[in-house]
Amino acid sequence: MGTGLxxxxxxLYLSLIVLIPLAAVVWRAGGQGIGYVxxxxxxxxxxxxxxxxxxASVIVALVNVVxxxxxxxxxxxxxxxxxxxxxxxIDLPFALPTIVAGLVLLAxxxxxxxxxxxxxxxxxxxxxxxLFVTLPFVVRTVQPVLLELDRDMEQAAYSLGAGQWxxxxxxxxxxxxxxxxxxAGLAFTRSIAEFGSTVLISGNIPFKTQVAxxxxxxxxxxxxxxxxxxVSTALLLVAFVVLIMLDLVQRWAGRRD
Amino acid sequence: MAxxxxxxxxxFGTTPVLRDVSVDISSGSLTxxxxxxxxxxSTLLRIIAGLEVPDSGTVVISGVDAxxxxxxxxxxxxxxxxxxxxxxxxxxxxxxxxxxxxxxxxAEVRRRVxxxxxxxxxxxxxxxxxxxLSGGQRQRMAxxxxxxxxxxxxLLDEPFGALDAQVRKELRTWLRxxxxxxxxxxxxxxxxxxxxxxxxxxxxxxxxxxxxQVGSPDEIYDNPANPFVMSFLGPVTxxxxxxxxxxxxxxxxxxxxxxxxAAVTRIVRLGFEVRIEMxxxxxxxxAQLTRGTADSLGIEPGDTVYLRPSPHAKRLASPGSGRPVxxxxx
Numbered sequence: 001m002g003t004g005l006x007x008x009x010x011x012l013y014l015s016l017i018v019l020i021p022l023a024a025v026v027w028r029a030g031g032q033g034i035g036y037v038x039x040x041x042x043x044x045x046x047x048x049x050x051x052x053x054x055x056a057s058v059i060v061a062l063v064n065v066v067x068x069x070x071x072x073x074x075x076x077x078x079x080x081x082x083x084x085x086x087x088x089x090i091d092l093p094f095a096l097p098t099i100v101a102g103l104v105l106l107a108x109x110x111x112x113x114x115x116x117x118x119x120x121x122x123x124x125x126x127x128x129x130x131l132f133v134t135l136p137f138v139v140r141t142v143q144p145v146l147l148e149l150d151r152d153m154e155q156a157a158y159s160l161g162a163g164q165w166x167x168x169x170x171x172x173x174x175x176x177x178x179x180x181x182x183x184a185g186l187a188f189t190r191s192i193a194e195f196g197s198t199v200l201i202s203g204n205i206p207f208k209t210q211v212a213x214x215x216x217x218x219x220x221x222x223x224x225x226x227x228x229x230x231v232s233t234a235l236l237l238v239a240f241v242v243l244i245m246l247d248l249v250q251r252w253a254g255r256r257d
Numbered sequence: 258m259a260x261x262x263x264x265x266x267x268x269f270g271t272t273p274v275l276r277d278v279s280v281d282i283s284s285g286s287l288t289x290x291x292x293x294x295x296x297x298x299s300t301l302l303r304i305i306a307g308l309e310v311p312d313s314g315t316v317v318i319s320g321v322d323a324x325x326x327x328x329x330x331x332x333x334x335x336x337x338x339x340x341x342x343x344x345x346x347x348x349x350x351x352x353x354x355x356x357x358x359x360x361x362x363x364a365e366v367r368r369r370v371x372x373x374x375x376x377x378x379x380x381x382x383x384x385x386x387x388x389x390l391s392g393g394q395r396q397r398m399a400x401x402x403x404x405x406x407x408x409x410x411x412l413l414d415e416p417f418g419a420l421d422a423q424v425r426k427e428l429r430t431w432l433r434x435x436x437x438x439x440x441x442x443x444x445x446x447x448x449x450x451x452x453x454x455x456x457x458x459x460x461x462x463x464x465x466x467x468x469x470q471v472g473s474p475d476e477i478y479d480n481p482a483n484p485f486v487m488s489f490l491g492p493v494t495x496x497x498x499x500x501x502x503x504x505x506x507x508x509x510x511x512x513x514x515x516x517x518x519a520a521v522t523r524i525v526r527l528g529f530e531v532r533i534e535m536x537x538x539x540x541x542x543x544a545q546l547t548r549g550t551a552d553s554l555g556i557e558p559g560d561t562v563y564l565r566p567s568p569h570a571k572r573l574a575s576p577g578s579g580r581p582v583x584x585x586x587x
Contacts, residue, residue, distance in 0.1 A: 152341035155308050156399075158328040159335040160355035160406060170354075174345040256345060256386035 022236060029229035040230035045206045049215035050234060052123065056211070057191035060130040065184040068138025069176065075139070076146040090139050093132055098196030105129050106200045121203035126211060129197040134190050138183030145179040178253040185246040189239045258317075259284040259410055259442035260305060265314030267300055274300045276466045278314070282410075282444060282459070287436045289457035290446045293489070297466040298446045302412050305444065306335045319409045334403030334441075338415040340395040342387035348374070348398050349383040355406035373401040376435070393424040400432075404439065413445035417452065429456045450490050454478065462486050484576045494542050495575050496564060503545035505570030508533060509563045510554050516563030521556055535562065 029037050041047065074080075075087055093101060109119040109128060119125035149172065157167040195213040202209035210218075212235055219228035260282040267275040275297045282288050290298040303309040305316055307328035315324045323331050343351050350357075352373055356366045374380045377397040387395055396416060403411060416432070417425040433456050436443055447453050453460050454474040462469040462477065470482040481487035484500055493500045497517055509516060519535035519542060531551035534543045544564065546554075556562055566572055 150339070150341060150344075152337045152339060153343060155328070156335065156337060156341040156343075156402075157354070157358075159306055159308070159331075159333055160358060160402065161329050161332075162354070162358045163329060166358060171343060253345075256388055 053212040061188040072142040102200035125201040134187035137186040141183035261317040289453035291453040292463035334408035336413040499572040506544040
């Protein structure tokens with residue numbers, strides 16, 4: 001009985017929470033034909049918003065995959081006072097309401113920046129906000145893999161004559177790569193959907209700093225539900241493709257087992 | 258000498274792990290570092306490999322002072338208990354790793370790797386990943402990988418420790434044969450005295466961070482330097498204040514000169530071997546006899562027998578006053 005009930009519950013829940021709402025969005029967008037969806041996406045302001053969102057998200061994923069891995073490395077391999085506190089702080093962007101994050105960033109990098117770095121109403125502001133929000137993804141996916149990594153492998157490489165850099169590149173990195181990719185993928189998909197943290201610092205200037213999620217909200221406010229659904233579908237599609245690619249990479253990495 | 262370890266000391270925190278350890282290992286030998294866990298034998302092996310740095314003392318490998326050399330520059334092959342296989346590389350690439358790092362020409366790498374895979378009987382497995390191999394196969398791959406770079410010395414840290422009993426026996430016979438073929442100076446760590454005696458030419462007994470005795474398996478078994486070595490190398494029992502090997506006790510059903518009377522409590526028949534458990538004044542003692550000898554005695558539990566050490570028996574005054582000496586584990 002257990003299995004049938006379990007599968008049933010899972011499918012029902014997944015349908016109610018994920019599949020039906022997503023299908024509704026796609027249905028809503030496609031109600032007036034594929035041509036209309038494409039047109040709605042190609043509206044100059046939506047297209048600009050999508051472009052900014054995707055470019056910023058790629059940059060964010062690339063930067064955070066490097067920085068997140070470095071932070072995970074330091075947290076796993078180095079000892080320093082206050083390590084437990086730093087480890088806890090990593091999750092703060094997860095825990096904080098994103099609008100609060102936006103407020104903090106605006107206070108820090110806004111027009112009255114105490115650091116004299118004014119990123120308000122600029123694309124760079126959007127990128128910084130997204131960097132902040134998505135950092136935990138890479139750290140938290142790489143960290144456990146690094147913890148589990150067999151240190152004997154590195155020592156074996158040393159005794160076979162490999163230096164630290166060669167050992168890192170040829171032994172450690174390939175073992176971390178699947179986790180890094182998956183963290184980067186999560187950071188990317190989270191970035192393309194981000195609203196709260198970017199909305200304050202970006203100023204939502206159409207054609208300049210307006211991100212896709214804000215563009216969708218704008219369309220809803222001006223009663224263009226179908227247009228909003230069309231842009232949403234575009235985001236959905238991108239996210240879906242990225243998730244599929246991630247899954248393929250994981251399977252490819254898993255072939256060794 | 259292939260390896261000269263001189264006055265090495267090493268502590269982890271405040272715990273001393275090695276105390277003034279000096280060991281010489283001759284070229285081409287197959288040496289076992291034998292001792293109970295926590296005795297410092299793995300640490301000594303890792304110091305020879307350069308994976309640990311001694312607090313004081315020197316390590317000389319093939320006449321070169323290697324004490325401050327990095328593991329990369331010692332030209333030492335190291336085999337780990339848990340294989341340390343490069344999980345993301347095929348068997349072929351694992352074995353080729355050391356040669357690729359040394360930037361040897363591709364053709365030479367290919368030739369050498371195939372040679373080694375043949376040596377360890379893994380030629381069919383070249384394209385597999387380590388996860389697709391059994392434990393014994395993984396360890397053979399690790400051995401081929403370590404041998405690929407033609408190391409001055411081959412170091413193995415409990416190489417069979419993670420394998421089941423059957424495979425362990427096979428692999429140690431195989432290691433012995435491999436050593437006879439390859440002749441590389443080999444040092445392996447084990448806590449299993451039978452494994453050490455089976456495989457090694459020379460045994461270094463290490464306990465509590467100090468060398469207890471060095472010698473051939475026969476020397477160490479027949480002439481243990483102290484009660485610890487005697488009881489670690491094989492079974493012992495206590496007869497009249499002395500440690501004696503149970504197979505060195507003569508059992509007689511009739512009284513005779515120099516014999517100690519003992520009451521038989523139990524007779525255990527293990528096929529060829531028969532163990533006779535007895536008591537002398539509240540103290541347990543046991544003797545190991547062949548089945549034929551035991552049968553000809555015709556004794557039963559409750560009988561009184563007379564014991565004395567056989568003429569050439571090695572005896573050591575037992576430590577403390579009649580404290581029972583524990584048999585070694587494993």
